[in-house]
Structure formats: structure tokens, C-alpha cells
Amino acid sequence: MIINLLNTIRATALPVVLSILLTACGDSAPIKIGFIGGLTARSSDISQASRNAVQLAIAEVNAKGGINGRMLELVVRDNNGDPATAQKNVQELAGEGVEAIIGPNLSSIAEAMLPAIIETNVVTISPTVSSLFFAGKDDPFFRMNSTTRQNAGAYAAYHYSKGGRRVTAAFDAQNRLFSESWLKEFQAAFEKLGGELINATSFDATSTTGYSGVVAPLLSSSPDAMLLVANGVDTAQLAQQIRKTGSKVKLMAAEWAASEELIQLGGRAIEGLTILQTYDRYSKEAHYTGFHDAYQKRFKKTPGYASLAAYDATTMLFAALQQRREGETLKQALLNLGPKKGLQQVLEFDDFGDSNRKQFFVSVKNGEFVVE
């Protein structure tokens, strides 16, 4: 009974005492890290993948005693795919005193957040945003991903090298900032090589008009490949509708779609689909496999590209927090950070807080991504 009592008192008193101590001593208070993503929306696959990676990274750092003795606390906001909500989330997180925000995954969301990010001056690192719109800007918004120009250019070069010359494309109107920019970069690069973007149609997945109406005109142009610039779910749906027509056209999907859900929902319709991966999912390098296994164990899922990018983002962020000198802003610390070892690549921000990812082209074979 006495031991119970002691335990009870300890259970009761310790948090109280600790909270008093923590409140009294500002340096011991946890460092809050924000996360903004569309966790319940159509593109929730990559947001969840990123969130899981951040959650894992924070748990790992905390298990090692935090950063400079301070624990990390993750504060998650779900924008449900709504740009206005995302903008509000930035204000909220800034109000809660987060040191930095990881996210978002979508350029259209990032576009809405940017004024708030600049206004609140909260360093925000997006794992996946790649729109050229954000590149070369001196602001607190950092990106892990390569630009649409780099990725789309890679697609153009790849397809052209495979003999492709005529391409049609469907792109997501909801994330137009990315998809349109991506497509334009592709078009520019592809046409420069000598190829041609015959037709491009935007679609709105939230409308009830369906995908079939989008697919039909693109197929009628008899392209040698169809390019789908959309998230995993929509890419799967589009592929399903394309294959339902019996068309055997070569399918390419922008790197955005490269999530587990694409496989889950694509079924046989995405067999042979070519997609750019920013990492080697079959890498045997210990640094990566350690992460992979931890993630697998923790979330009973395989990490995606958004997971790796988010994890790499936390690597940069935590290093900056750790190495930040007296009087130095976090932004300065990130820019002064120098190269760091990422899961599969060297990480480094340029003067505008931009970075780039490795590029691997894979295609789906029997429900798996296979390097070509």
C-alpha cells in the first residue's frame, strides 16, 4: 500500500514538479516542430508518409535525449487539402511557438501558405514541393525536392531516349501550380529535344464529372505515351479508365503519384507505368535500411518517397537546430549548414533554400515498382 501510495504520489507529483521546472526553465521546454499536410484528402497518402517519417525522426531524436537537452514535440495540422485551412494552420502553429514547420506536400497548398510563412517568418521545409514557382526565392520556405524543371526535364529526356515523340497529358487542376508548371517544363524540354506534347487536359477530381471524359480525347490523339500529372489516387483512376477503353498506350506518371496507394488502387491498370522515383527503394545501404525497417516496424507500412524526403528534411532541420549559433536565425543556420548525409544522398540547400533529389525511373511490374 505504501509503495502504491508512493507511486501515486510520484505519478501525481512528478509531472507537476516537472512542469513547474520546465516552465521555470525556458531552455528545458520542448522544441515544437509543426507539421502541415492533407492527411484526410485525396493526396493524404504522401502526407501520411511524410508525417510518419517526421514522427519517427522526432521519436528517434527524443530517444537520444533531444536536441541540446531539449525534447522535440510534434504538432500536426491537417488541412484536408484546403489551401485556406493550410494558411490558417501556419498562423496557428506560429502562435503555438513552433521552431519550424515540415510540409506541405503540395505546391498549391504551399502557394497559399507562403504569405503566412513570410509574415510569421517561421522556417518551413517542404519535403516534396517542386514547383519552379518557389525556386530561387529568398524566403523562410525551404524545399527538399528538385524543381519541376529538373524532374520534368528528366521525364522528357527519358521518354525521348526511349523513342517517344508524341505525348498527351492529363494534369490535376487542383494542384495546378505544380502540375501545370511541371507540364510546361516537360513540354519545353521535350519539344526542345524534338518531341511534341500533342494534347494536355486538366481534370478536377473533386467534380462528379469523372475521369473517362478526360481520357477519351487524349487517347484519340494516338500518342506514343500518356503523361499523368496527378496524385497516386487520381493517377490510378485515370489509368483504370484508360485501360478500360482497351488502350495499351504507354503510361507515364509524374513523380508525385509514386505512392503505395497508386499500386493499391491501380491494380493491373498501372502495369508498365513509368514513374520517376527520387530514391532507390531497394537500396541495401545501412543508413536507408535502418530507416526503412524502423518505419516498417512503426507504421506497418513501407516508406514512400515523401517519407524519405520528410526524413531528410528533419535531418537538415535538427542539424541546424543543434548547430545554430548564438544570435543566428534558424534560416541562417540552415543556409550555413553545409552538406549533410541524407538517407540516400547528400543534402544541401542552395542560397535560396532549394535542394534536389536523386532521380530513378521505375515502372510497375506485378504490383511493384521496378527499376528499368
Next chain:
Amino acid sequence: MNIFGERRLRTSLIFLLVSTTLVTLTIVGTAILAVRLPQIVDANKALVARAAAETSSRIEIFLEGLEQRVLLVGQTAHDLPKERVADMLDAARGDAFEAVYLVDDDGIITANSIRNVSPERSQEMIGVDLSQNKLVRAINTKGAVVWSDKFLSAVTGKVTIGVGLPVGQIGGVVIAELPITSLLKISQIASGSGGEDFWIIDGHGEVVAETGSPSAARLNLLSLPIVRNGLANHSATDTTDFKDQKYHTAASFSGALGWLFVSRIPAGLNNPKIRETIGLILIAFIASPIIGLLLAPFWARGMNAALGKVTRYARLVATGVSPDSWPRGNITEFNALSTDLEEMCERLAQVAAEQTALSKDLEKAKNNAEFANRAKSNFLATMSHEIRTPLNGVLGLAQLLKGTELDEDQWQKVDTILSSGQTLLAILNDVLDMSKIEAGGLELEEQVFSLTGLVSTITSPFQSLADDKGLRLVVNCDANHVVRGDPVRTRQILWNLLSNAIKFTDQGQINLTVKKSEWPTHMENLASSDKNYLLLFTIEDTGAGISSDRINAIFEAFTQEDNSITRKFGGTGLGLSIVKQMTELMGGTVNVESTQGVGSKFIVYLPFHEVTKEEALAISQRDPKITLEFSKPLNVLIAEDNDVNAIIARAFLEKFGHSVKHVVNGKLAVEAAKDGWADLILMDIHMPEMNGIDATRTIRSTATGQHLPIVGLTAEAFADRHTAFIEAGMNEVLTKPYTEQQLARVLARSYQIERRRSRRGTAPGPEIDGAVAPAATAHSAPDKTMPAKSSQAPTGDEKRLNELRAQLPAEAISSLLAEAQSSLQTNLEKLQESVHDKDPDAIRETAHAIKGASGSLFAVQISEMAAEIEQQSEDIEGVRRRLPEFELAAKDALDWWQAQSAK
């Protein structure tokens, strides 16, 4: 053990109440915490475990209902024609599901229920390949109902939860998707009443639904031990840290749903019940001392009221009031106190009554004793008087007889009568002194006197005594000591010691040494700042000495060295005792050193007040040069009822050459004083008709008697009586029996003083008698006016005389002055004759002549006095009384002229 000291009842009660409540609360509070807190913790653990299980099964039951609907869809789907299947699915969807669709064995959607939402999408969904879909695969693998984890719906594009089951004979599966919000509703329904909250977590650790805060919906909770253990073991309880808080958590895994139900309740202080319990104890802890503080004054007032009654009654008793009944209240102890006090008061009253009776007896005894004492005093006074009066006769007559022609034998006998009488008188005085000392009635006087003078007056009578015995009396006085103290007692001490020394010394010498001394060590404790003039008297004889075994007893009353001494030397044996007692009364000491056969040495230290120079000077100046000679015989009136005494007095007076008139009472004395014949009255005190005191007062009230010297005669030895006589107006008091010398001195002094006084026109005043024997103490009236230079005109006006001297030749002045002297002498005799002849005309003429002659040569005083006498020539008696004064003034004038003529 009163560590806090005296304090008020209220304070005590506050202390008592506060300390009691605090101690009680500490014990009870600790006990409650020790018992109650674990109970609460256990109850909370049990609560969350029960809640997790209950919620799990409740939601299972709810979802089983949905499951049944999906099962029904599956079972009926293959019986229906294809076109009806979609309708059936729409119907099955209802409000519960987001979407319901059929998937064939190839994983292809064959029918769906979203026709009403979007016909295009519904159509598009037909044929969609879900062969890679986890849920579809799981259903096919399991061949039974599967509740999915959270997943992104291909049909709706939303995150959702699905239930799917195999359709049966036709193959394929039917899947129904629930909006995630519906689960939230369910979990809210399940929210328990014990303050517990829930997480519903899918197999991946994703929160499917939750209640309460903080929210975990955006997190994956698979890393929490409770989740991990719950998923692994299907049931777990643990204390979980989540977002800086501790929770008691319990997990219950639903096998049917594949979900984990985790119920949680805050642990520690975050738990409302624990907070409430601790809060209540804390409030009690804070509140009870305050209540104690507030209640204590009330209780104290109540107790004080009870106690106050008792103390009030006790105070009443203290003021002498006896209450009839003592108060009774509700407090046993106070009632007991009241009863005790009541009994005590009764006992006190009893004791008081006894005391009163006793003190009445004592008072009576005291009165009796005082009466007896007074009777003794009266007896002594009476005896003193009664013995002295006849003794006066014996001694007086013996002295007179001794002065007549006697043969040798007769002279011897008379001498023996005289010495025996004197011895008797000494004994009488000793007895009186002793009785006064013993009665405590001896009071010391304080006056400035010349001690050296006193010594010399004492030693002269002893000188002759010593001569008679063939002894040498050597007196050695180191300086002229003037001190303030009691001359009478000092004299008595020395007298007794000298008297003893001579008495007990047959040959050799007696030394009296007087010197100023420092305080000897054995007297240091007696040293006092006010008596700082210490004199050492040593009386050393070469007598028999005192045996060592008796030396300590010689100062005790009524012990003489041995009886034989008494027989041999006579005396009462009181002398040394009187010496000792008087010495000590004066603050001094007396000691004796003696060797038998060698002699004795009495050492006496007597402290006096030091006198100022002015006082010492005054003593030497005012020491009157009393002469026993009179310029002319006096007319003395004796008022004395005792014939013997009168005869003695008359005999002495006539021997001195005075005229004597004798009256037998005060009344006659008053009459006799009126005619102006008497120059002095000897006034006995105790007389028939009118006593001496009244007679003196009456005489003093008349014009003729105002300055008439009156000497009181009394056998009363007590000094306090003498004071009364002086106050009545007597100049001096002479105690009977007196010697010839004493009488002569008193007469001279009184007459001369009074004469001077009358000349100055002042009231009778005191004079100091420095030479009255202790055997016959004389008392003088206190000196209220000091002899200043006459307020009247100076003897002569030298200034005017000098003016005249400037105008006339010196021979003429000398001649004039010689003439004036001769004239004044002649006229003075003429005036005396005229007064004697009672011839007013002659008085007037003579006075006039004197006035003129004296005034011409500026003898102002005598001239003015002559003018006054001229005016009052009819009042022959008045003139006669002024005559002595006039004579003195005349002498002064003659002297002045004589002095002036010599210039």
C-alpha cells in the same frame, strides 16, 4: 513545563483547536491519502479496463449490425438480375455507408452504389481493377468478414473504413465503406460516464476515431506500448505517457474489427477524483485552522462567561461582599472551582471571625498594656516629682546650713546629708534616663555647639573631685571642635564615664582625650554621609580594672561589676548601660579595654554633623558673655507653693543680694507682676489656683510682663514637658533640685538676655546654655531671632560731629565732649532717682535735658531714647522698665564721646 508562558484563554483555545485539527487532519489526511488514493487509482484502472472492453464489444455489436446488412447484400446480390443489383446496393448504402460495391474474383468492380452521387463516376467505377487492393486481398485470403484499416477509398477518394466479406457462391466480395465521421459518432456514444476517453485504433496504429483531448487523430500511435501490446495480446493495461500527461490506459482488441479500443483516464493530479480528494484534504487543512481561529473566541467567550462568573464572585469576596450562592454552569471543573471557592470563602469568613475575636482580645490586652505603661510613666513622673521636691528641700537646706557657722562635727554631718542627697539625685536621674531609653522616648536634639567648650564645662566639677581623691585629671583636646549634634547626651555620656573613672580610681590619674578621627574599620558600616564628623573620646584610668569574665557584661543594664562594688561605691549600675545606649542612639560605639589592677580604657566614637564656617563663627560670636554679677541687685518674685522650696530659693537669692518677694500661686504672681516691681520671676509649675504655665501666659500678655524674665522651676525631669513651658513664654526652665551656681547662671542669663531683648523690642528668644549640669538640665527657648545690630539709630552721628569739628578748634570740641559726658552722667543718676521717686515731672525734665545735651553733640541714640522717655514720663513703670536699656545706651554714648574726644 510551561514553555509558552502565561497566555489568554482564547489564545490557548486557538492553539488547542488549531493544533488538534492540524494533527488530526495530518493523521486522517495521510490515512485517507494512503487508503483512498490507491483505491482511486485501482478504481480508475478497473474503470478503463472495463470501459475498453465494453466499448469494444458495444461498437462490435453496432458494427455487426452493419456487417449483417453487408452480408445480406452479398447473399442477395447473386439472386438478383444484374440491373437490379445496383439498386439493391443503393438501398443497402442508405445513411450508414459511403459506398457499397461488389468486386468479382478478378478484383474488378462489378457494381457500386454511387449512382445517385455521380452516375458518371458510378459507371467509371465499374470495371476498375482492385486486384492489388489490400482489403480485397484480405477478404479473399480470410474468406470471412474483414474490417479494414483506415484507407484511401478508390471510389470516393476519401480516407475511410471499410467492411468487406465474400459474397459466396457467385464469388467475389462485397465492400461497404463507412465515412470516418460515423465512427466518431459511435465512439462518442461509447464515451463513458467515469471521465474516461477513447481511441479507436486500426491495425496500423492509425487513430480511427477518438474522444476527448488532446487529439491524437493526426498521429500514428503504434509506438505507444499500450497500442503495441494491445494489438499483440488483444488486451493490455498500462500507464501511458501522452503529450506530457500520464494516463491509466486499457486496451481491448476487437478480433472481429481488427481494431484496438483504448480507454484512458488521467492519472495523478490530472485525474479529477484524485484532484478532488487531495483538494478536499487541502481545503480541510486550510479551513480547519481558520475555523479554529474563528471558533476559539466564541468558545473562549463561553468558557470565560462560566469562568468569569466564578472570578467575579471571587472578586466580590475580595472586596468584602459575601455572595449568598455561587454560580453553577455546564462545565464540571468550573462548578468544582465554584464549590471550592464557596467552601474557601466560608472557611475564610470563619477564620476572619476568629481573627476578629482574637484581635479584639489583643486590642484589649494592648490597651491594658498601654494603660499600664502610661501608668508606669505617670508613676515615674510623679515619683520623680514627689522625690525631687523633698530632695530639693534637703539639698537646698543642707547647702544653706553648710554656709552657716558649724562646728566640725556638724559640718561633717551636713556634708554627708548633702552628698547622700546628691547621690540619691544621681540615682533618680539614672533611673529616669534608663526608663526613658527603654520606653524609646529619648529623642536626640540637633544644635550647633562647641564641643571643646562642653568638655571644659564638664571637667571643671570633676577636677575638684579628682583633687579631693588625690588623682590627676588630664584633659587633652586636640582642637576647638564645633559640631552639630546633641550636646546634652554627649555631656551625659562623658559625665558618666568620667564619674565612673574617678569613682573606681584610688590613685594615679585619669586621662580624657578628645580628637577628630577617621572612621575605624569596625565602624565603617556605621559611616554615614550626613554625620561625617567623627570624634574619638578616650577615658583612661588607673583604677581597679574589670575582670575579663565580666568585661562583656558591664554595658548591660542593672549589672555592676560585682555586688561588692555596688556596696562599696554605690550607684545604680545603670551608668554604663546608659552610656552604651546613648552612644548607639547617636550612631557611635563604645568599647572598653581593661586589665585588672592596671586600669580601664573606654573608647567612644561619636559622629556629629560637620558645621559650616558661618555656623562655627556664629557660635563663637553669640556665645554670651554671661556674668554672674549684676550691675544692681534685682527684684525677684518667687511664685512657689512649697514653702521649703521657696525658702531655699529665697536664701540663694538673698545670698546673691537680690530682693525677694514670695507668692504662693500663679494668680498672685500675675497680680504681683503688674506693679512693675519685679525684675525677674521664678515660677513654679505646679501650684494651686493657677499653675505656672497659665500664669506665664497671662503675664506675657500684659505690657509690663512682655519682657519680664521668667524662669520656670520644676521637678519634672522629662524634657518634653520643659518644651511646653518654654512655649508658654518662660525664658528658661530649671529642674529641681538645683545648685546655687545653676540658679545664679540661669538668673544672669535670663535677665541679661531679656534685658537686651526688651531694648531691641523683640520677642523673647532662645539662648544656649553651655554650662548646665545634667543633674539640673536647663532648657532655653529656641532662638528665633539672631542679634542683629540695633535697628534703632546709631549711637552717634560722626559725620555731623566732624562737620562741627571742622568749624571749631579742637580744644573747644574736647571741652564740649567732656562737658556732655559729665552732664549725661549727672542726668542719668537724676533720672534713676526720679524713677525711683516715681516723679513724672522730674523724669520729664531730666529726659528733656538729656535729649538736648546729647542731641547737641550728636549722640543720636540716647537723644532719641530720652525724647521717648520725655513723652512717656507719666508711665513711670514703663520708664522704669526701659531704664536698663537707657542705661546701656547712655554708656554707649559716653563711650562714643570718649572715643571722639580722643581723636
